[in-house]
Amino acid sequence: MPADAGPLGVLRRDPARAAVLTDFDGTLAPIVPDPETAAPLPEAPRVLQALAERFAVVAVISGRPVSFLARHLAVPAPGVRLYGGYGAEWMEDGIVHVDGAVEPWVEPARSVLAAARAEAPPGVGIEDKGWAVTLHWRPAPEAGAWAEDFAARWSAATGMVLQPGRMAVEFRPPVAFDKGSVVERLAAPCSAACFAGDDAGDLAAFGALDRLALTGVHGVRVAVADTESPAELVDRADVVVEGPAEALTLLRGLLDPM
Numbered sequence: 001m002p003a004d005a006g007p008l009g010v011l012r013r014d015p016a017r018a019a020v021l022t023d024f025d026g027t028l029a030p031i032v033p034d035p036e037t038a039a040p041l042p043e044a045p046r047v048l049q050a051l052a053e054r055f056a057v058v059a060v061i062s063g064r065p066v067s068f069l070a071r072h073l074a075v076p077a078p079g080v081r082l083y084g085g086y087g088a089e090w091m092e093d094g095i096v097h098v099d100g101a102v103e104p105w106v107e108p109a110r111s112v113l114a115a116a117r118a119e120a121p122p123g124v125g126i127e128d129k130g131w132a133v134t135l136h137w138r139p140a141p142e143a144g145a146w147a148e149d150f151a152a153r154w155s156a157a158t159g160m161v162l163q164p165g166r167m168a169v170e171f172r173p174p175v176a177f178d179k180g181s182v183v184e185r186l187a188a189p190c191s192a193a194c195f196a197g198d199d200a201g202d203l204a205a206f207g208a209l210d211r212l213a214l215t216g217v218h219g220v221r222v223a224v225a226d227t228e229s230p231a232e233l234v235d236r237a238d239v240v241v242e243g244p245a246e247a248l249t250l251l252r253g254l255l256d257p258m
Helices: 006-013 044-054 066-072 100-119 141-158 179-187 200-213 231-236 243-253
Strands: 018-022 057-061 080-084 089-092 095-098 125-128 133-136 161-165 168-172 192-197 218-225 239-242
Touching (some): 006 218, 018 243, 044 057, 044 080, 057 179, 066 080, 066 095, 095 100, 100 125, 100 133, 100 141, 133 141, 141 161, 141 168, 161 200, 179 200, 192 200, 192 243, 200 231, 218 231
Parallel strands (some): 018 057, 018 192, 057 080, 192 218
Antiparallel strands (some): 080 089, 089 095, 133 168, 161 168
16 A cells, blocks of 8 residues: 555654554564564665655654664664663663563563472473463464463463463563553654554554544554464554565555655
8 A cells, every 4th residue: 555545644744743663573574483583674774864855754663672773773863763672662862761660570570580480391481571471383383382371370370461472472560561552652742653563462552542542643553474473463453564665665555655
């Protein structure tokens, strides 16, 4: 879909009052078996930089640690904002800031981390985020049942909540932040905003756009879909593209002359 047609056209009418918001994994970066090797499409940092020079707000909002995003999206444009941990972390003036509400959950996360390292079958990836832990079983699909059982047991034992992902599950502190809270805060001053995402964690961002619509902000929900995408994400989207390459093409189209 050309960016000057359909739902995305509303962002181009007044870029100085529009927000372009996006996820990372599965949206700017292809999904890979080992999450530590994930990298954005080569052109993604340049496109983000160009968008930041035109639009009021440009941000990447991810479940990844913000330091990971900074390493892979090192763009010189100061307008590109980075939020990690579903909004619990953010980069400001080159410094990583962490919401104090997650600090009491560092010790429970360490307990989960130690148990996962002791019990996990071969092939299960264990991602330590300090105050959160993510299990990945894409390299070992047969371990999915173990991971789901482990997650249920240790969520009950620690009080940490579970965020399902694509062949992954994350233990998170039960505090009131998610991608939707970041979207709502960033886009509230704008006249229009879009969010592009591919997974269940991005439904909160779609929900934020729904709430903002009640205040007059025109929201555009973009699903970056493949065979693993949640049906609800696709059903609720205003625009559906296939994979990161099409998502980047769509974002690049926002830069085309009117």
